[in-house]
Amino acid sequence: MRKYRNILAGIVVALGQGAAAESASLNLYGMPGLIDMPTGESAPDAQLASSLGSFAGMTRNTITFQISPRLTGSFRYAVLRGCNCFGFVDYYDRSFDLHYQLMYEGNIRPAVAVGLRDMIGTGIYSGEYLAATKHVTPNLKVTGGIGWGRLGSFNSFPNPLSGLGGGFAVRPGGVGLGGVPGFNQWFRGPAAFFGGAEWRTPVKGLSVKIEYSSDAYTLETGAPGLFVRRSPINIGVDYQRGNLLRFSGYLMHGNQLGFRTTLALNPKTQINAGSGEAAPTPVLRRPRDHEPGAADAMDAGWTAQPGVQALLLKNLDKLLAKDGFMIEAVAITGSVAEIRFRNRTFDSAAQAVGRVARVMTRVMPGSVETFVLVPLENGMPVMSVTLNRRDLEDLEHDPNAAETLLARTEITAAKAVYRGDTKHPDLYPYVTWAVNPYVRFSLFDPDNPVRADVGVRAEAKIQISPGLSVEGSVRKKVVGNMDTITRLSNSVLPHVRSDFGFYDIAGDPAVENLHGDLMFKAGRNIYGRISVGYLERMYGGVSAELLFMPTNSRLAFGIEANVVQQRAFNMLFGFQPYQVVTGHVSAYWDMRNGFAAQLDVGRYLAGDTGATLTLERRFDNGWKVGAFATLTNVPFATFGEGSFDKGLLFTIPISWSSGTPNRKVTKTAIRPLTRDGGARLEVSNRLYPLLSEYRRHRLEPTWGRFWR
Amino acid sequence: MNRIALALGAGLIALAGCSSEGNNSPALDFLRAKIAGAKSGGQVAPPALSRAQLAGIDKPVVVITVEKSGGSGAMVMIRENDGAQTYFTSDRTSLTLRRGMVIATRGLGEDLMFTDAFATSVALRTGGGGDLPRTHRYLDGENHTLAMSFTCSLVKTGSEGVEILGRKHQTRHFRESCANETVNFVNEYWVSASNGQIWQSRQWVGPETGVLLVQVVQR
Numbered sequence: 015m016r017k018y019r020n021i022l023a024g025i026v027v028a029l030g031q032g033a034a035a036e037s038a039s040l041n042l043y044g045m046p047g048l049i050d051m052p053t054g055e056s057a058p059d060a061q062l063a064s065s066l067g068s069f070a071g072m073t074r075n076t077i078t079f080q081i082s083p084r085l086t087g088s089f090r091y092a093v094l095r096g097c098n099c100f101g102f103v104d105y106y107d108r109s110f111d112l113h114y115q116l117m118y119e120g121n122i123r124p125a126v127a128v129g130l131r132d133m134i135g136t137g138i139y140s141g142e143y144l145a146a147t148k149h150v151t152p153n154l155k156v157t158g159g160i161g162w163g164r165l166g167s168f169n170s171f172p173n174p175l176s177g178l179g180g181g182f183a184v185r186p187g188g189v190g191l192g193g194v195p196g197f198n199q200w201f202r203g204p205a206a207f208f209g210g211a212e213w214r215t216p217v218k219g220l221s222v223k224i225e226y227s228s229d230a231y232t233l234e235t236g237a238p239g240l241f242v243r244r245s246p247i248n249i250g251v252d253y254q255r256g257n258l259l260r261f262s263g264y265l266m267h268g269n270q271l272g273f274r275t276t277l278a279l280n281p282k283t284q285i286n287a288g289s290g291e292a293a294p295t296p297v298l299r300r301p302r303d304h305e306p307g308a309a310d311a312m313d314a315g316w317t318a319q320p321g322v323q324a325l326l327l328k329n330l331d332k333l334l335a336k337d338g339f340m341i342e343a344v345a346i347t348g349s350v351a352e353i354r355f356r357n358r359t360f361d362s363a364a365q366a367v368g369r370v371a372r373v374m375t376r377v378m379p380g381s382v383e384t385f386v387l388v389p390l391e392n393g394m395p396v397m398s399v400t401l402n403r404r405d406l407e408d409l410e411h412d413p414n415a416a417e418t419l420l421a422r423t424e425i426t427a428a429k430a431v432y433r434g435d436t437k438h439p440d441l442y443p444y445v446t447w448a449v450n451p452y453v454r455f456s457l458f459d460p461d462n463p464v465r466a467d468v469g470v471r472a473e474a475k476i477q478i479s480p481g482l483s484v485e486g487s488v489r490k491k492v493v494g495n496m497d498t499i500t501r502l503s504n505s506v507l508p509h510v511r512s513d514f515g516f517y518d519i520a521g522d523p524a525v526e527n528l529h530g531d532l533m534f535k536a537g538r539n540i541y542g543r544i545s546v547g548y549l550e551r552m553y554g555g556v557s558a559e560l561l562f563m564p565t566n567s568r569l570a571f572g573i574e575a576n577v578v579q580q581r582a583f584n585m586l587f588g589f590q591p592y593q594v595v596t597g598h599v600s601a602y603w604d605m606r607n608g609f610a611a612q613l614d615v616g617r618y619l620a621g622d623t624g625a626t627l628t629l630e631r632r633f634d635n636g637w638k639v640g641a642f643a644t645l646t647n648v649p650f651a652t653f654g655e656g657s658f659d660k661g662l663l664f665t666i667p668i669s670w671s672s673g674t675p676n677r678k679v680t681k682t683a684i685r686p687l688t689r690d691g692g693a694r695l696e697v698s699n700r701l702y703p704l705l706s707e708y709r710r711h712r713l714e715p716t717w718g719r720f721w722r
Numbered sequence: 723m724n725r726i727a728l729a730l731g732a733g734l735i736a737l738a739g740c741s742s743e744g745n746n747s748p749a750l751d752f753l754r755a756k757i758a759g760a761k762s763g764g765q766v767a768p769p770a771l772s773r774a775q776l777a778g779i780d781k782p783v784v785v786i787t788v789e790k791s792g793g794s795g796a797m798v799m800i801r802e803n804d805g806a807q808t809y810f811t812s813d814r815t816s817l818t819l820r821r822g823m824v825i826a827t828r829g830l831g832e833d834l835m836f837t838d839a840f841a842t843s844v845a846l847r848t849g850g851g852g853d854l855p856r857t858h859r860y861l862d863g864e865n866h867t868l869a870m871s872f873t874c875s876l877v878k879t880g881s882e883g884v885e886i887l888g889r890k891h892q893t894r895h896f897r898e899s900c901a902n903e904t905v906n907f908v909n910e911y912w913v914s915a916s917n918g919q920i921w922q923s924r925q926w927v928g929p930e931t932g933v934l935l936v937q938v939v940q941r
Contacts, residue, residue, distance in 0.1 A: 284863040292814030293828035296801040362865060411806040411818065411825060413838055413857065416867060448741030634864040670863075673831070716865035721835060722828065 039212060039221060039252050040260070042067035042274055043131065043139075044076030044088055045113055048210040048225040049248040049264050049272075051165075053157045054125040054147035056115045059083045060282050060631070062639065069264065069272025070241035071095040072234065077662070077684075079639050081631060086113040087641075089662055089684070090132075091458060092139070097238045106460045108686040110134050124148035131164070134195045138233060141165035142201050143208075153214040161228045162205050168230035168246055170204035194650065194657050212252075221252040227267070244268030281637035281670070290674040291359075294369050294722065295333070297410045298376045300403075311380030314348035322346075323436035329377045330370075331438065337369055342390055342480070345435035351378050352386040354395060354432070361636055361669045361677050363389060364713055367399050368720035375406055388428045389708065392533045392699070393480025394541060395428035396708035397565045416718045425710045427565040430535045447474040452489060456496055456518070458686060467494030467518070471526070485698070486528035486548075497522070506652055507690040508592055510552075510580070510619035514688055517551060521585030526551050531699050539564045541701050550696040551585060553578040553619075561701040563602075566710045572600040572702060576695050578619075594621055596695055602702055604711060608632055610640075619693040622646035626692065628663070634715045636667030636679060644692030652691070659692035661685035771796045773887060776939065784809055785886070786817060787935040788830070789924070796939075817936070822911070822920030824927060824934060832930035835859040835867070842898055845876045846911060847918055852876075856900060860928060874900035874909075884912045884922045886937045891921045905929065 038055035041047025044065030046055045057063065057080040065076045071094065078088040088111045097105040109132035119125035124146040132139035145159030160166075162173070163185060175182040185203025210225030227246050234240040245268035254260045257278060264272035279285070301308040316322055323346055330353065331341040338359035345352045351374060357366040367387050374385050385406075387399045405422050409415045449472045456465040469492045475485035499515030517524075529547030536542045541561045548554040555578030563570035575597035582588035598616030605611065612628040624646025630638045643660040650657035662684045668676040706712065776783055779798055787794040797809035797817055806825060808818045815829035823839040837858045845851035852875040862868045875898070882895045893912035900907055907926035914921055923936045 280863075282863050290831060291829065293810065293816035296808040296816070296818075297803055298801065299803045364865075407803065410803055411820070411836070413836055413859070415836060446742045450741070634866065718835065718859075718861050718867040719865050722833065722861065 039223075039254075040065060040078070040274070040276055042069070042264075042272065043074060043090065043111065044078045044274075044276065045111055045129070045131075046086060046127070048157060048212060048223050049250045049262075050227050050229060050266070051157070051161075051208045051210060051225045052113065052127070052129055052131075052143050052145045052159065053155075053212075054115075054117075054127045054145040054159070055119075056080060056084065056086050056113065056127065057278075058280065060633070061278055061280050063276050063278040065274060065276040067262075067272070067274035069266045070234065070270045071097075072240065081639075084115040086115075087111065088113075089686075090139075091463070091686075093463070094234065094238070094240065097234070097240065099233065099238050102460065104460075105138075106458070106463060107138050108458065109139050119148060130200060133200075137196055137199070139164060140196055140199060141229075145208075154211065156209070156211045157225075158207065158209040160205050160207055162201050162203060163199065165208065165228050166203065166205040167232055168206055168228050170206040170228075173201075173203060173205050175201055175205075210248075219254040221254075223250045223252060224248070231267075241267070241270050281633045281635070281639065281666075284635065284673065285671050290672075291722075292337075295372050295376060297372050297406050299407045300380045314379070314381040316379045316381075317346075317348050324439075326351075326377060326379075327436055327438060330373060333373045333377065334370060339366070339370060340441065341438055342393075342441060343432065343435045343437045345432065346378070346382065348381050350384045350386060351382045352388065352435070354388045354390055354435075356390050357677070359677065360675045361667055362675070362716055362719040363707055364717045365675070365719035365722055368722070371401055371406060371720075375403060378403070390480070391704055391708070392483065392531075393477065394533055394535050394705070395430075395432070396535075396541075396705050397710075397713075398424075398426050398428040400424040400426070410721070415721050419720065420714065420717045425565060425713060427538045428535070430537055430540075442477060442479050444477040445474065446477075447472070449473075454494070454496060454518075456499065456514075457684070459499065459501055461501055462495070462498065465494070465496050465499065467491045467496040469494070481533040482531070483533075484528075484530045487526040488523060489526055490523040503690075505654055505690045507620045507622070507648065508594075510592070510594075510690045511688050511693045512690050513583070514552075516583040517585055520583040521551070524551065524585035525587070526585070527698060529698070533699065533701070536560070541705060543699060543701055545697060545699065548581065548587075549576075549578065549698070552581055553695055554581050554589065555579055557695070557697050559697075559701055561705070563702070563705060563709070565708065568604040568606075568709075568711055570602040570702060570706070572598075572602070574598055574600070574616075574697075574700075576697075578695060594619055596621075598626075598694070600702070602706070604632070604706075610638075614694070618644070618646055618691070619695060620648070620690045622648045622691055624648075624692060626694065630663060630665075635670055636665070637670060638663065638665035640664075644694075646692045648691035654689055656687040656689060659685070659689060771887065776887075776941070782807065782809075783939040783941075784817070784819070785937045785939060787937075788931065789935060790932040817934070819936070822923060822936075822938070824923075824925045824936065827927055827931070827934075830927070830931050832860065832928050834927040834931075835861060842874060842876055842909075846896060846913055846920070850876045850878050850896065854898075858928065870902065870905065872900040872902050872905070872907075874898050881915070882912060886921060887939050889940045891940070892916075893921055900926075907933075909933075 038046045038057050042050050047053050059080050061080045063078045067074045074090055074092040076088050076090040081087050090109045092107045094105040099105050111131045113127055113129040115127050117126040126146045129143050131141045141161055141163035143159050143161040143165050147155055147157040149155050173182045182202050186198055206228035208228035212221050212223045214221050225248050227248055231243050235243050248266050250262055250264035252262045260276040262274040266272045300311050327341055327344045340356040343354045355370055360366040370387055371385055383403050385401045388395045401423050405419055409419050452469055452471040454467045469490050471489040473487040477483045496518040503509050503512035505512045527548050527550055529545050529549055532544045534542050543559045545557040549557055557576040559574040561572040577595050580590040580592040596617050596619055598614040600614045603611045610630045610632050615625040617623050626642055626644040628642040630640030632638050640663040645658055664682045666680045668678045782799040784797050795811045797811050799807050799809050801808045806818050806820045808816055810816050818826040821843050823843050826836050827834045839856055841854035845854055854874040856874050857869055857871045860868045877897055879895050879897050882893055884891050884893055892915050894915055896911040898909040909926055910924040911920050912922040921938050924933050926933050
């Protein structure tokens with residue numbers, strides 16, 4: 015904790031922001047705001063916060079992400095205990111918000127934001143607002159705003175937007191299947207004013223807030239009688255410890271106590287500053303022309319020695335083994351050394367290349383002037399990095415070592431075929447295995463919103479030859495309640511995903527997957543994969559993929575076809591009768607602003623056809639935060655609750671939290687609902703995630719790591 | 723029964739995962755890193771160094787101490803490239819010095835990727851000076867290069883004797899004060915009165931790592 019704060023302080027200081035970095039406080043909805051009301055501010059760019067806010071038996075769990083400096087998005091899971099509403103005793107509700115900073119605070123002008131609360135849920139929290147916030151003194155901010163929907167429900171007046179058209183006067187109702195944006199409701203119906211103030215006390219991290227709420231809590235104070243709204247005034251205190259943790263306590267509407275805790279982190283800022291790896295081997299400089307020994311060093315007579323290639327390979331392999339590298343093949347002439355290697359340690363490809371290159375300065379005979387480094391991924395050569403040995407020698411201790419070296423380095427696609435090289439004699443078969451504990455979650459089931467299993471997972475992979483491998487994963491549950499899922503799928507589509515509960519009930523022990531993969535480079539920029547076996551926990555069959563990915567392009571295209579059959583619920587080797595041919599064509603685009611888009615068009619598991627759009631914000635340390643939505647030819651009514659498949663995606667590199675180099679990442683997809691429409695096959699070794707880092711534009715921003 | 727199972731589950735989480743690659747479960751790795759970090763302060767281990775241990779080493783040796791954590795260790799020069807000397811500890815932390823000035827660190831967590839400290843180095847030889855520029859380069863949380871520039875002034879404060887592993891040196895003491903809009907720090911140098919060798923120095927390498935005490939061992 016202290017360490018974290020120090021690092022943050024360091025980074026903040028380093029960025030030259032100093033004390034100016036005051037982060038906007040959040041409200042009970044986990045959004046920039048006062049207590050229940052919004053403000054005109056936003057959180058620091060890229061902040062990811064998880065908030066738990068509660069009063070009067072109503073609890074809101076919200077994940078909030080500052081998508082860009084101006085745009086905030088959130089996903090919320092709320093429960094109204096004892097509500098007895100909409101046919102449920104405890105009512106569970108999912109909602110999404112967006113908040114956009116229209117204007118930043120200036121000397122005279124306030125910060126202004128517009129927001130859509132619960133914009134695609136069933137709509138119990140739906141409300142829109144325009145809010146303005148201004149510092150009156152450095153420690154006192156005041157906020158005023160106008161709200162619609164829920165935020166226009168107390169002391170309201172006719173919609174001032176009515177002048178724009180008759181439709182704005184009345185807000186249409188509707189709790190439907192949910193999941194569709196409520197375009198026809200936004201900014202409609204009566205409006206109301208809200209406002210408040212926040213005072214930063216002299217006590218470090220402590221603020222006091224007061225607000226006038228325009229939310230009448232009509233639903234909650236009506237028939238359910240969750241509380242009695244005595245007053246529109248809420249008061250509260252906010253305590254922030256470091257940037258990580260915030261606590262708030264409130265007196266709500268005159269008679270209810272409320273609280274909120276928020277855990278906030280920023281993917282841009284590592285938990286452990288820097289990197290805990292061992293120092294790299296320094297460059298070994300060859301004698302210069304005028305120095306003694308120069309002539310001997312440059313003599314290329316060594317090339318005639320028998321077995322010299324194998325010897326150099328062995329020496330490299332030995333020196334690089336302590337960093338987890340394996341040298342797969344070398345091709346060394348009098349002046350050029352080409353090395354193909356496996357990187358098992360470094361999440362940064364630039365760092366991996368830098369480490370191998372420096373060891374090469376130690377091992378390669380003096381006449382070798384050019385180093386060609388080809389990192390391999392599952393035996394496939396992806397990109398080729400060509401360096402001048404002299405640049406390594408001259409730039410190691412240069413102020414602009416990274417920039418200058420990058421300018422003189424050639425990054426191209428690797429060749430598809432290598433001939434006449436010397437291979438490591440005993441790399442194959444190469445067996446890797448792991449036994450680890452696992453935790454599995456099932457979220458958002460109204461019967462039990464959080465279920466979990468804990469157990470042991472054993473994985474193994476045998477690489478038979480470059481690109482050819484067999485891998486499998488088996489798990490055994492030790493304890494958990496995932497087998498208590500009793501909610502039966504009411505889906506009218508083939509139950510391609512919605513029977514997930516049966517897999518958790520019957521699948522113990524379970525063969526999660528067991529398949530053979532052949533991966534290959536089919537051309538300079540073309541990669542291929544064929545997988546056969548139990549591909550994922552619910553499907554087995556054959557999957558084939560081709561990916562076109564130029565090394566110097568931000569675009570890539572893929573095509574995938576699968577013939578699969580649904581696996582038996584016991585997750586062993588049997589199958590159910592359901593068979594399907596599914597596949598997609600995909601386009602991948604890394605935008606210059608740090609966002610990445612992926613469009614997949616094709617046929618899904620239930621036989622429905624449509625497209626998935628995925629948008630992610632990519633960070634150069636491996637973090638990704640994104641969202642996806644799939645629309646297919648399944649009508650919303652047939653799809654059922656939620657109307658279409660959508661969710662959030664989180665990719666967290668292990669190295670970010672551990673502070674040591676590690677190539678593993680944790681990937682999580684959060685779906686508000688698991689239904690059968692728009693469901694895609696999950697394949698372990700899809701090519702794009704595996705290979706996409708090996709491109710110029712991904713390497714360049716982090717080239718500084720070459721010298722680490 | 724359920725309680726036993728729960729305890730078992732907890733035990734399982736605590737249990738070390740194992741694998742052929744030495745890469746374990748993320749949670750465990752994180753915990754282990756935390757524990758290791760807490761134990762050592764994430765710094766070099768402190769072996770008590772004696773002259774006897776140096777007997778077999780024929781390369782230059784420095785002793786460094788990370789003042790924040792108190793971690794300390796001997797470093798042996800393993801490479802020299804164009805006047806920049808790189809020293810290593812046995813656990814692969816490295817420090818690069820040029821004319822006694824720290825120009826880079828590796829394996830220290832938040833590493834100083836580079837600073838040339840050239841102006842200060844010259845001023846040490848000419849007796850001091852003001853308006854000395856200095857730029858430190860780091861990698862931030864996204865691996866982007868982050869440059870911090872400072873303006874420094876160097877003053878000679880007097881003569882002092884220093885003792886390093888039993889050898890006494892008569893030195894001139896210099897104090898370097900550096901600042902930019904948000905950060906300021908002080909470096910100190912104890913420079914040989916006879917040949918300009920920096921026998922001992924306290925050099926700030928970054929906001930997180932803080933000050934390194936560097937002592938050159940005379941052989």
